[in-house]
Amino acid sequence: xxxxxxxxxxxxxxxxxxxxxxxxxxxxxxxxxxxxxxxxxxxxxxxxxxxxxxxxxxxxxxxxxxxxxxxxxxxxxxxxxxxxxxxxxxxxxxxxxxxxxxxxxxxxxxxxxxxxxxxxxxxxxxxxxxxxxxxxxxxxxxxxxxxxxxxxxxxxxxxxxxxxxxxxxxxxxxxxxxxxxxxxxxxxxxxxxxxxxxxxxxxxxxxxxxxxxxxxxxxxxxxxxxxxxxxxxxxxxxxxxxxxxxxxxxxxxxxxx
Amino acid sequence: xxxxxxxxxxxxxxxxxxxxxxxxxxxxxxxxxxxxxxxxxxxxxxxxxxxxxxxxxxxxxxxxxxxxxxxxxxxxxxxxxxxxxxxxxxxxxxxxxxxxxxxxxxxxxxxxxxxxxxxxxxxxxxxxxxxxxxxxxxxxxxxxxxxxxxxxxxxxxxxxxxxxxxxxxxxxxxxxxxxxxxxxxxxxxxxxxxxxxxxxxxxxxxxxxxxxxxxxxxxxxxxxxxxxxxxxxxxxxxxxxxxxxxxxxxxxxxxxxxxxxxxxxxxxxxxxxxxxxxxxxxxxxxxxxxxxxxxxxxxxxxxxxxxxxxxxxxxxxxxxxxxxxxxxxxxxxxxxxxxxxxxxxxxxxxxxxxxxxxxxxxxxxxxxxxxxxxxxxxxxxxxxxxxxxxxxxxxxxxxxxxxxxxxxxxxxxxxxxxxxxxxxxxxxxxxxxxxxxxxxxxxxxxxxxxxxxxxxxxxxxxxxxxxxxxxxxxxxxxxxxxxxxxxxxxxxxxxxxxxxxxxxxxxxxxxxxxxxxxxxxxxxxxxxxxxxxxxxxxxxxxxxxxxxxxxxxxxxxxxxxxxxxxxxxxxxxxxxxxxxxxxxxxxxxxxxxxxxxxxxxxxxxxxxxxxxxxxxxxxxxxxxxxxxxxxxxxxxxxxxxxxxxxxxxxxxxxxxxxxx
Numbered sequence: 001x002x003x004x005x006x007x008x009x010x011x012x013x014x015x016x017x018x019x020x021x022x023x024x025x026x027x028x029x030x031x032x033x034x035x036x037x038x039x040x041x042x043x044x045x046x047x048x049x050x051x052x053x054x055x056x057x058x059x060x061x062x063x064x065x066x067x068x069x070x071x072x073x074x075x076x077x078x079x080x081x082x083x084x085x086x087x088x089x090x091x092x093x094x095x096x097x098x099x100x101x102x103x104x105x106x107x108x109x110x111x112x113x114x115x116x117x118x119x120x121x122x123x124x125x126x127x128x129x130x131x132x133x134x135x136x137x138x139x140x141x142x143x144x145x146x147x148x149x150x151x152x153x154x155x156x157x158x159x160x161x162x163x164x165x166x167x168x169x170x171x172x173x174x175x176x177x178x179x180x181x182x183x184x185x186x187x188x189x190x191x192x193x194x195x196x197x198x199x200x201x202x203x204x205x206x207x208x209x210x211x212x213x214x215x216x217x218x219x220x221x222x223x224x225x226x227x228x229x230x231x232x233x234x235x236x237x238x239x240x241x242x243x244x245x246x247x248x249x250x251x252x253x254x255x256x257x
Numbered sequence: 258x259x260x261x262x263x264x265x266x267x268x269x270x271x272x273x274x275x276x277x278x279x280x281x282x283x284x285x286x287x288x289x290x291x292x293x294x295x296x297x298x299x300x301x302x303x304x305x306x307x308x309x310x311x312x313x314x315x316x317x318x319x320x321x322x323x324x325x326x327x328x329x330x331x332x333x334x335x336x337x338x339x340x341x342x343x344x345x346x347x348x349x350x351x352x353x354x355x356x357x358x359x360x361x362x363x364x365x366x367x368x369x370x371x372x373x374x375x376x377x378x379x380x381x382x383x384x385x386x387x388x389x390x391x392x393x394x395x396x397x398x399x400x401x402x403x404x405x406x407x408x409x410x411x412x413x414x415x416x417x418x419x420x421x422x423x424x425x426x427x428x429x430x431x432x433x434x435x436x437x438x439x440x441x442x443x444x445x446x447x448x449x450x451x452x453x454x455x456x457x458x459x460x461x462x463x464x465x466x467x468x469x470x471x472x473x474x475x476x477x478x479x480x481x482x483x484x485x486x487x488x489x490x491x492x493x494x495x496x497x498x499x500x501x502x503x504x505x506x507x508x509x510x511x512x513x514x515x516x517x518x519x520x521x522x523x524x525x526x527x528x529x530x531x532x533x534x535x536x537x538x539x540x541x542x543x544x545x546x547x548x549x550x551x552x553x554x555x556x557x558x559x560x561x562x563x564x565x566x567x568x569x570x571x572x573x574x575x576x577x578x579x580x581x582x583x584x585x586x587x588x589x590x591x592x593x594x595x596x597x598x599x600x601x602x603x604x605x606x607x608x609x610x611x612x613x614x615x616x617x618x619x620x621x622x623x624x625x626x627x628x629x630x631x632x633x634x635x636x637x638x639x640x641x642x643x644x645x646x647x648x649x650x651x652x653x654x655x656x657x658x659x660x661x662x663x664x665x666x667x668x669x670x671x672x673x674x675x676x677x678x679x680x681x682x683x684x685x686x687x688x689x690x691x692x693x694x695x696x697x698x699x700x701x702x703x704x705x706x707x708x709x710x711x712x713x714x715x716x717x718x719x720x721x722x723x724x725x726x727x728x729x730x731x732x733x734x735x736x737x738x739x740x741x742x743x744x745x746x747x748x749x750x751x752x753x754x755x756x757x758x759x760x761x762x763x764x765x766x767x768x769x770x771x772x773x774x775x776x777x778x779x780x781x782x783x784x785x786x787x788x789x790x791x792x793x794x795x796x797x798x799x800x801x802x803x804x805x806x807x808x809x810x811x812x813x814x815x816x817x818x819x820x821x822x823x824x825x826x827x828x829x830x831x832x833x834x835x836x837x838x839x840x841x842x843x844x845x846x847x848x849x850x851x852x853x854x855x856x857x858x859x860x861x862x863x864x865x866x867x868x869x870x871x872x873x874x875x876x877x878x879x880x881x882x883x884x885x886x887x888x889x890x891x892x893x894x895x896x897x898x899x900x901x902x903x904x905x906x907x908x909x910x911x912x913x914x915x916x917x
Contacts, residue, residue, distance in 0.1 A: 010447070011278055014440055015436075018435060018436040018439075019286075021431070022428055025431065025432070025675070026425060028679065029425070029681075034304065040308060041308040113556070117555070167296050175292070179285045191273050235459065238459050238462035241463055245516065246496070249497055
């Protein structure tokens with residue numbers, strides 16, 4: 001039975017490893033999905049915020065000269081109280097309008113790199129504790145003159161991801177327990193015969209060893225009738241073969257005879 | 258081993274354990290997948306609602322802005338057009354109505370029903386889908402003048418959740434493949450090898466051979482028996498060595514047993530499955546960047562003369578070139594170093610290259626390190642393949658190749674999925690570092706499990722060197738096999754799977770995620786059905802019949818696209834080609850081994866021709882197919898496949914006729 005329980009433990013362990021891998025990957029994937037959804041929402045807001053700047057750029061006005069720019073940005077910021085800041089920046093990444101007082105001089109380097117890769121499409125990235133989402137400001141002739149960047153905290157997103165991880169971990173524990181019980185039944189049903197056979201090997205080995213030490217003390221060898229006769233036979237013939245070879249090597253064999 | 262010793266046959270236990278483990282893991286993964294989809298559904302709902310409400314409030318702001326300017330609510334010009342534009346911009350909105358306080362509709366716009374690629378019924382049953390709508394009031398000063406009713410598009414939510422469901426499915430497949438490899442390793446270590454070792458030693462000693470020992474291990478009393486049998490050998494060897502020279506010479510002549518002189522030889526048993534876990538993890542590690550490497554290469558700094566498209570393709574071109582260059586020398590390297598040592602030597606440079614790609618900030622750096630990684634990927638995988646061939650009881654068995662191909666493609670599948678998830682969450686650098694860590698793990702496990710004699714230098718490949726000559730290399734049947742079957746197969750992967758499938762699917766409206774999933778089906782077919790195809794090849798059906806069936810299936814899959822088109826047509830063709838190639842690959846290797854008498858130059862030639870086929874396919878995609886239509890490209894490719902098949906069958910029949 002020891003073999004049975006070891007197999008059962010191994011089955012349960014493999015199941016645990018697989019479920020852990022699944023939960024880890026699924027939680028990461030949820031983080032990606034959640035990040036995309038937040039990015040898409042902020043892109044809607046960024047597009048709306050960029051509209052007056054697009055209009056100004058189309059008639060050739062510099063972004064820094066847009067009237068009421070501060071109010072426009074502040075109104076956009078108030079649509080979601082969680083928004084940390086909204087910046088308008090030029091192609092070099094210099095911030096020309098912002099809700100921050102005083103505004104930072106330029107957007108983060110990561111944001112510039114992400115913008116370079118995205119082409120004209122809206123983009124979003126996560127950077128440390130913040131979430132950055134942006135859309136380009138397009139002038140006449142589809143020339144990009146800058147962009148609107150929304151800075152959003154990641155804290156609520158992180159909380160959601162952790163909650164998802166915890167929920168899946170709980171589900172894993174339940175499924176693991178269920179799997180352990182199921183494997184117990186399945187193993188008993190399908191490999192019971194094999195386990196008995198393997199147990200009988202244990203018995204055969206033990207019996208063989210017992211026979212050996214008893215015969216050394218003068219008792220005739222045991223005759224065991226079981227399914228493992230062939231194994232016993234193998235063990236005994238191998239042992240006899242060893243004893244014969246050993247005696248042949250004995251330098252005093254002639255004297256002892 | 259004595260065939261009459263029934264109980265010694267552990268195949269039954271091994272097979273049953275695999276079935277039970279796989280069944281339990283499938284049940285667990287299905288259960289956790291269902292739980293995940295339901296949890297994801299709940300998790301994304303607030304964010305989807307937030308976005309919808311934001312869209313609603315933007316529309317309301319626009320209307321209220323007009324009202325603030327003094328325009329009466331029912332006289333806002335262009336409201337219908339504005340609502341239609343909004344519908345175009347935001348896919349999740351199905352209908353927008355602007356109504357007065359009396360309920361009169363002032364403006365309304367509704368999305369036209371669009372055909373969807375997937376039927377949604379199955380998913381609808383699995384998750385609770387809601388048809389949400391909400392109303393936002395519109396104020397003119399202090400007066401309530403009406404409301405905006407926004408009806409959300411349930412198909413949009415469904416499609417997002419379908420994506421989630423398919424993502425979860427891919428993760429479940431990754432988990433299941435990892436589990437399979439763990440199970441195989443566990444069973445090999447705890448049941449397979451200890452049993453084989455003990456019974457091999459028992460049979461040897463029964464016949465009076467005391468020359469080998471084994472590594473004690475295994476469950477229950479097996480370890481004890483192993484210690485005892487080892488002690489027999491060590492004791493006799495020690496006593497024999499202590500005999501005076503004259504006595505030992507006479508004893509050697511008279512004794513009816515073979516006794517080890519000096520230290521007994523430790524038996525190191527080899528099995529095909531020895532390579533599984535190490536090769537699988539190594540494939541996972543090296544293919545971790547498959548899903549994002551072109552994007553990564555496009556992002557980093559590049560010389561001004563290099564276009565972004567070429568920058569994205571440069572690492573792949575270098576990869577194929579490096580693998581092609583090293584392939585002809587691989588068998589010689591295995592002979593010289595031994596499969597185990599070659600595999601181990603390949604790990605540190607591969608780890609270094611993976612880490613270096615992650616920290617490279619230029620296309621040149623990435624391409625160079627990718628090339629270095631490709632060289633050691635080739636040496637490591639070929640080392641594993643040669644190990645498996647030598648470990649196999651029947652060296653020409655397709656089972657060996659079926660196992661090898663299934664493990665490599667399983668690794669590719671898991672690596673690309675794992676890399677995509679990790680890079681999406683933590684960035685490219687983390688994904689590459691994860692790859693490097695997994696490669697280290699594969700090396701550690703390789704040391705532990707690839708310890709059999711099949712991993713030693715020289716030895717078994719001598720026969721192939723002796724038998725395989727230049728004459729055989731230019732043998733018509735061998736050439737027909739290479740150019741009629743192997744080259745078209747690899748070219749069709751490069752042209753159809755890598756190039757045409759994304760183009761056709763993109764043209765039929767599928768997004769990048771859907772395209773990636775369809776392409777994955779090709780690899781999944783190989784992973785799932787590879788072992789089964791190998792068994793069929795080893796059965797009475799035989800490798801040649803199976804290979805011809807595979808070639809016919811591949812031709813049929815491509816020709817089918819000339820008869821019907823669309824998303825499902827391409828999906829069926831991809832699966833058909835995957836199944837066809839699943840039948841071809843192990844059979845092809847078996848036939849080449851039979852022709853060439855063992856691993857060596859013949860197998861190297863096949864590997865080289867396979868790589869050249871892929872490069873030709875890529876070159877054809879880039880240079881020739883760009884100017885032609887998709888249909889014309891498909892016709893050309895189908896013609897190449899059919900011609901190759903006819904060429905092979907004709908030459909084979911002619912050779913057979915001549916030999917009669």
